[in-house]
Amino acid sequence: MKEQDLLKVFYALSDPVRLGIVRSLLECEELCVCQITQAFGLSQPNASFHLRVLREANLVLWEKRGKWTYYRINHHNQVLAQLRPLIESLDTFSSLYPACEA
Numbered sequence: 001m002k003e004q005d006l007l008k009v010f011y012a013l014s015d016p017v018r019l020g021i022v023r024s025l026l027e028c029e030e031l032c033v034c035q036i037t038q039a040f041g042l043s044q045p046n047a048s049f050h051l052r053v054l055r056e057a058n059l060v061l062w063e064k065r066g067k068w069t070y071y072r073i074n075h076h077n078q079v080l081a082q083l084r085p086l087i088e089s090l091d092t093f094s095s096l097y098p099a100c101e102a
Helices: 003-013 016-028 033-040 044-056 078-088
Strands: 030-032 060-065 068-073
Touching: 003 016, 003 044, 003 078, 016 030, 016 033, 016 044, 016 060, 016 068, 016 078, 030 033, 033 044, 033 068, 044 060
Parallel strands: none
Antiparallel strands: 030 068, 060 068
């Protein structure tokens, strides 16, 4: 991994909203952009910005299905694999995002 790639990961995870999105995706497996905007109280442009930062850090993967875009964790990201236990142990996020919907 290059230094620049590592810096992108740490930048992406340095924001509470983006960290919360990652935490939600670790728990929910996959979320639609509409679920992310609603859960975090984001406008569509704001959500798009945060998701772009996560994509550029290679932390998330996305897939277009019709007019919706779905996001999931990139389980091949080595840094995220190392940080996952720490992220999952953060109990401060439990009230910030809703439980996964079926």
